[in-house]
Amino acid sequence: MTTDPEWDAAVVGGGLAGIAAALTLADHGRRVVLLEQTRRLGGRASSFVDPTTGEELDNCQHVVMGCCTNYRALIDRLGMADAFAWSRDQWWVSAGGRTDRIAPGLLPAPAHHAGSFLRASFLTAGDKLGIARAMARLARVDPGAWRDRSFAEFLADTGQTRRAVARFWRPVVVSACNAEPEHAGADLAMKVFREGLMAGAEAGSIGVPRVPLARLYEGVPGLLERHGSSVRFGAFATRIHPGPPATIELRDAEPVRAERVILALPFERVASVLDPSFHDPRVEALSGLAHSPILGVHLRLDRPVLPTPHAVLVDRPTQWLFRKDDDGRAVHAVVSAADDWTALPDEAITARVVEDLRACYPDAGPFTVEWSRPVRSKRATFLARPGVHAHRPPVAASDSPLLLAGDYTDTGWPATMEGAVRSGIAAAAAVLGRDPATMLTPDLPFAPLASAVMRRRA
Numbered sequence: 001m002t003t004d005p006e007w008d009a010a011v012v013g014g015g016l017a018g019i020a021a022a023l024t025l026a027d028h029g030r031r032v033v034l035l036e037q038t039r040r041l042g043g044r045a046s047s048f049v050d051p052t053t054g055e056e057l058d059n060c061q062h063v064v065m066g067c068c069t070n071y072r073a074l075i076d077r078l079g080m081a082d083a084f085a086w087s088r089d090q091w092w093v094s095a096g097g098r099t100d101r102i103a104p105g106l107l108p109a110p111a112h113h114a115g116s117f118l119r120a121s122f123l124t125a126g127d128k129l130g131i132a133r134a135m136a137r138l139a140r141v142d143p144g145a146w147r148d149r150s151f152a153e154f155l156a157d158t159g160q161t162r163r164a165v166a167r168f169w170r171p172v173v174v175s176a177c178n179a180e181p182e183h184a185g186a187d188l189a190m191k192v193f194r195e196g197l198m199a200g201a202e203a204g205s206i207g208v209p210r211v212p213l214a215r216l217y218e219g220v221p222g223l224l225e226r227h228g229s230s231v232r233f234g235a236f237a238t239r240i241h242p243g244p245p246a247t248i249e250l251r252d253a254e255p256v257r258a259e260r261v262i263l264a265l266p267f268e269r270v271a272s273v274l275d276p277s278f279h280d281p282r283v284e285a286l287s288g289l290a291h292s293p294i295l296g297v298h299l300r301l302d303r304p305v306l307p308t309p310h311a312v313l314v315d316r317p318t319q320w321l322f323r324k325d326d327d328g329r330a331v332h333a334v335v336s337a338a339d340d341w342t343a344l345p346d347e348a349i350t351a352r353v354v355e356d357l358r359a360c361y362p363d364a365g366p367f368t369v370e371w372s373r374p375v376r377s378k379r380a381t382f383l384a385r386p387g388v389h390a391h392r393p394p395v396a397a398s399d400s401p402l403l404l405a406g407d408y409t410d411t412g413w414p415a416t417m418e419g420a421v422r423s424g425i426a427a428a429a430a431v432l433g434r435d436p437a438t439m440l441t442p443d444l445p446f447a448p449l450a451s452a453v454m455r456r457r458a
């Protein structure tokens with residue numbers, strides 16, 4: 001005799017997509033079980049205890065932009081908004097120590113960065129003219145028309161100087177899309193400039209967590225339990241039959257049965273956990289996705305070196321630095337699209353980062369490294385290459401019981417925490433039979449002038 005499933009829904013994977021899906025369902029009265037293979041929530045955006053020091057370290061520094069409305073709403077819901085330090089300033093530091101602060105000024109968006117940008121010393125007048133020309137094109141462009149072309153093609157089309165590409169465009173694209181401009185889909189890179197940097201000062205502000213990432217999600221189990229739902233840690237799904245009702249076979253535990261299942265796994269795991277007799281063209285299309293690595297390097301120095309909360313290093317292999325203490329001895333360095341780095345031994349990685357630090361902060365003097373810990377994420381994100389949209393599946397399909405959630409689904413965002421959260425809410429909406437648009441937190445409105453001069457989505 002078959003019994004009714006114990007749960008209305010099971011969500012497999014406790015990353016941001018899974019957390020968002022589970023909380024949304026629980027908020028709408030569904031009994032949901034969230035199954036996570038590890039002992040922590042947050043997935044790739046989490047932290048771990050370093051065995052040598054006992055310190056809790058992030059997999060890698062994660063930053064959020066003001067335009068990430070759904071991730072911010074999730075953080076608010078978890079009562080963790082105060083755990084973020086927000087700033088509208090960016091510090092661009094060149095070899096020799098010259099620092100340019102890029103910040104919104106008196107002009108209205110989309111020209112709000114123009115004043116500090118015109119003063120910036122790391123670009124020549126010719127570079128700036130080209131950048132202004134490209135920004136004007138970006139305001140009017142239809143990103144969808146560019147989705148099969150690379151952002152490098154757009155830069156060539158707008159006549160950018162080599163220096164402007166190396167010093168300005170590349171650092172932004174590589175950090176936001178985790179791909180070099182020649183490998184990055186133009187539509188995704190355009191989204192970053194248009195909705196992040198041009199739409200308004202709040203959209204472009206940068207939020208950096210002040211606590212280890214896993215702490216941000218510690219409230220999730222309590223919230224779910226309050227609604228009669230549950231999180232199971234150490235629950236490794238080995239085989240999933242999407243049903244409905246769905247059966248999730250677990251290693252070392254009884255199978256879980258639920259009316260619906262949401263797979264909130266990294267894309268490379270999806271096909272391998274599904275019952276081999278189950279076919280869905282969305283899953284087959286995932287074989288067209290590739291990975292792109294990110295490297296995070298935790299450093300402790302013997303003296304203060306980094307004077308600002310964060311910094312972009314101009315035209316250096318190390319792209320971003322984050323200050324992890326009050327005086328700049330604890331520094332976290334980030335290298336996105338880190339293909340040239342991941343095979344290097346730890347010492348070589350540290351040496352390369354230290355070389356960049358010494359070049360950009362000569363005033364710090366001959367500091368020494370007391371401790372360093374590189375963290376390689378070889379499968380950090382999908383590679384946001386031109387044409388990648390063809391392999392990014394919708395979360396739901398009318399002819400399939402399978403619901404997918406994850407940063408790789410067709411969110412229109414690069415691989416980000418925001419994209420992951422949006423996909424989880426959209427998958428929950430599909431379970432509830434609701435239009436996801438009615439459940440997502442709306443985008444920030446464009447500032448009035450930006451709204452008047454910029455073309456919105458086609």
Ligand SMILES: Cc1cc2nc3c(=O)[nH]c(=O)nc-3n(C[C@H](O)[C@H](O)[C@H](O)COP(=O)(O)OP(=O)(O)OC[C@H]3O[C@@H](n4cnc5c(N)ncnc54)[C@H](O)[C@@H]3O)c2cc1C
Nearest residue numbers: 013015016017037043044060062063237380406407416417
């Ligand atoms: C180094 C690095 C830096 C990044 N920096 C940023 C940044 O600054 N800003 C930003 O917005 N984004 C950043 N990202 C991207 C961001 O982390 C991801 O886009 C987002 O966290 C993906 O969430 P997800 O839920 O889709 O997937 P995941 O986080 O991968 O979650 C999947 C979950 O499924 C679990 N799982 C896997 N297999 C099983 C199984 N068989 N059974 C049960 N559970 C399973 C995993 O343990 C994991 O918890 C970065 C990513 C990395 C790796």
